Amino acid sequence: MNYQKYRPYKKIKKANRRWPDNEITKAPIWCSVDLRDGNQALETPMNLEQKINFFNYLVKLGFKEIEVGFPAASDTEYTFTRTLIDNKMIPKDVTIQVLTQLRSHILERTFASLEGVHKAIVHLYNSVSTIQRDVVFRKSKEEIKALAVDGARQAKKLAKKYGEERFIFEYSPESFPGAEVDYVVEVCNAVLDELKPTSENKVIINLPNTVELCTANVFADLVEYICDHLKYRENVIVSLHSHNDRGTGIAASELGLMAGADRIEGTLFGNGERTGNMDIVNFALNLLTQGVDPQLDFSNMDEMIKVYEESTKMSIHPRHPYAGKLVFTAFSGSHQDAINKGMTHMEKEKLNYWDVPYLPIDPKDVGRNYDAIIRINSQSGKGGVSYILKTHYDLQLPKAMQQDFGPIITQISDQGNKELTPTEIYQAFINEYVDIESPLQLINYVEQVDDDHQSAVRANFIFEGKKVAIAGHGNGVIDAFCKGLSDLVGQKIDIASYNEHALENGSTSKAITYIQIHTEQGTYSYGSGISPSVTRSSLQAIVSATNRVLKKAVVMQ
Numbered sequence: 001m002n003y004q005k006y007r008p009y010k011k012i013k014k015a016n017r018r019w020p021d022n023e024i025t026k027a028p029i030w031c032s033v034d035l036r037d038g039n040q041a042l043e044t045p046m047n048l049e050q051k052i053n054f055f056n057y058l059v060k061l062g063f064k065e066i067e068v069g070f071p072a073a074s075d076t077e078y079t080f081t082r083t084l085i086d087n088k089m090i091p092k093d094v095t096i097q098v099l100t101q102l103r104s105h106i107l108e109r110t111f112a113s114l115e116g117v118h119k120a121i122v123h124l125y126n127s128v129s130t131i132q133r134d135v136v137f138r139k140s141k142e143e144i145k146a147l148a149v150d151g152a153r154q155a156k157k158l159a160k161k162y163g164e165e166r167f168i169f170e171y172s173p174e175s176f177p178g179a180e181v182d183y184v185v186e187v188c189n190a191v192l193d194e195l196k197p198t199s200e201n202k203v204i205i206n207l208p209n210t211v212e213l214c215t216a217n218v219f220a221d222l223v224e225y226i227c228d229h230l231k232y233r234e235n236v237i238v239s240l241h242s243h244n245d246r247g248t249g250i251a252a253s254e255l256g257l258m259a260g261a262d263r264i265e266g267t268l269f270g271n272g273e274r275t276g277n278m279d280i281v282n283f284a285l286n287l288l289t290q291g292v293d294p295q296l297d298f299s300n301m302d303e304m305i306k307v308y309e310e311s312t313k314m315s316i317h318p319r320h321p322y323a324g325k326l327v328f329t330a331f332s333g334s335h336q337d338a339i340n341k342g343m344t345h346m347e348k349e350k351l352n353y354w355d356v357p358y359l360p361i362d363p364k365d366v367g368r369n370y371d372a373i374i375r376i377n378s379q380s381g382k383g384g385v386s387y388i389l390k391t392h393y394d395l396q397l398p399k400a401m402q403q404d405f406g407p408i409i410t411q412i413s414d415q416g417n418k419e420l421t422p423t424e425i426y427q428a429f430i431n432e433y434v435d436i437e438s439p440l441q442l443i444n445y446v447e448q449v450d451d452d453h454q455s456a457v458r459a460n461f462i463f464e465g466k467k468v469a470i471a472g473h474g475n476g477v478i479d480a481f482c483k484g485l486s487d488l489v490g491q492k493i494d495i496a497s498y499n500e501h502a503l504e505n506g507s508t509s510k511a512i513t514y515i516q517i518h519t520e521q522g523t524y525s526y527g528s529g530i531s532p533s534v535t536r537s538s539l540q541a542i543v544s545a546t547n548r549v550l551k552k553a554v555v556m557q
Ligand SMILES: CC(=O)SCCNC(=O)CCNC(=O)[C@H](O)C(C)(C)COP(=O)(O)OP(=O)(O)OC[C@H]1O[C@@H](n2cnc3c(N)ncnc32)[C@H](O)[C@@H]1OP(=O)(O)O
Pocket: 037, 040, 070, 072, 073, 074, 099, 100, 101, 102, 103, 106, 125, 126, 127, 136, 137, 174, 210, 273
């Protein structure tokens, strides 16, 4: 690849940077630019109805500042702004924002669109980057500064005409990382001199990372430097507007906030020009995971995705942070094992904080459930398989049996080259272990307890098509049954482990028993039985385990 074609970003020399030690302890002022920057990047911009629906939804999510469009761009944009104002659709605590170039006719049309608004942010911008100064505007540094100052002056004049108290100004030195940082400061300060911010009427200086040119730490250096050199700093709200060209838009905004910014512009799921704007959902949920109130309600992720997809005609990637349909799912064995143990630990210890391996956030906090946390394919292990059996079917397999069953599932999935559903896993478990009736089928049994507390058991079977009976005597019903069975199959059968629990299934309660037998030939085998009677479930489990040994012996012959 022709890397010689590109030049490295020239970073500023900065001493004593403070931002690396700062922490984000509260949510910034958020501003959604979905209806402007997001909208201008769509193949088909939203129509009036879509914009109204999206606006109402942003209000519902808790946004207090919403850039609603570029009113001078088109009739739809102008009419939308007028519709919001004329129909009193803007809640008292919400401020709309509109973007405008610094050209007379565009400024005039922008203010006309805002007539009668109770409060609006008028967002002025012009590019200050060297390439745009030279190629797009063909103006010198002084001329570009004059363009910004003249535009601000005209905007101020128009604000007077439409009611000064109704307007807040925002100025963006667009593409500022592509300009000399001292020049950026110079232009911003000249605009501030013109707009004269006060404590009652602060001005927003928005620092747009219009195209990401550098790493997020270098961007943070720029933000800290500018914050340190802005005039009227106490009356200036420093805002960031990051794009995602290098894939680090969120990091740039986070570090920029640590470097002194107060406000963040972005869009839901990062829609916007090229690789998109900074994703506000992602940023806000990053805050949530640090115990910081994001001040936005993103608790219904699926509803948010629906509104987003309907409005933008785009879809959410399955791996999109916090939102994708696979982000809370583990297929791989060691992840499943850790999640399973973590979830059990949280429940058992009744922890009041979230601490589950591989899950930085509780899926329930964004309206998802635990159903898809663990999905099973050939990369999965016993932990995941037993999690599925436990959560979907209330089966609590003993550890050694999990070990026995895990490879069976891996083999089925691997051979079929597919994911297995909970039903398929359950069916595989039943087929492999539960109430196995071939070659031995238990018909019935009776138990008698002697005066010396010893049990005598008689049982009838069908074995290889014939009725057979057994009788055994021992220390309890299981011991007696095993003795009788040992005589029938011609080898000694002992119980190696025994587990049992109730199964709640609708109104009928049954017991499941998991038994591991040990034969005198050294074979270990698991079997299970399900029955309303605990004793019957145990005997069926022994028969199941024995049948598995007998079947394998037949196969091996
Ligand atoms: C980084 C961003 O996202 S900025 C926002 C971008 N969004 C949009 O552009 C969407 C809305 N825009 C539009 O609908 C149109 O561009 C309009 C209505 C604003 C202007 O349309 P037109 O005048 O027909 O065309 P166009 O945008 O190409 O105008 C470019 C001219 O404006 C100048 N210009 C560009 N930005 C600015 C600015 N912020 N302030 C003053 N002049 C500007 C250019 O230098 C160029 O001047 P020239 O004609 O002398 O060469």
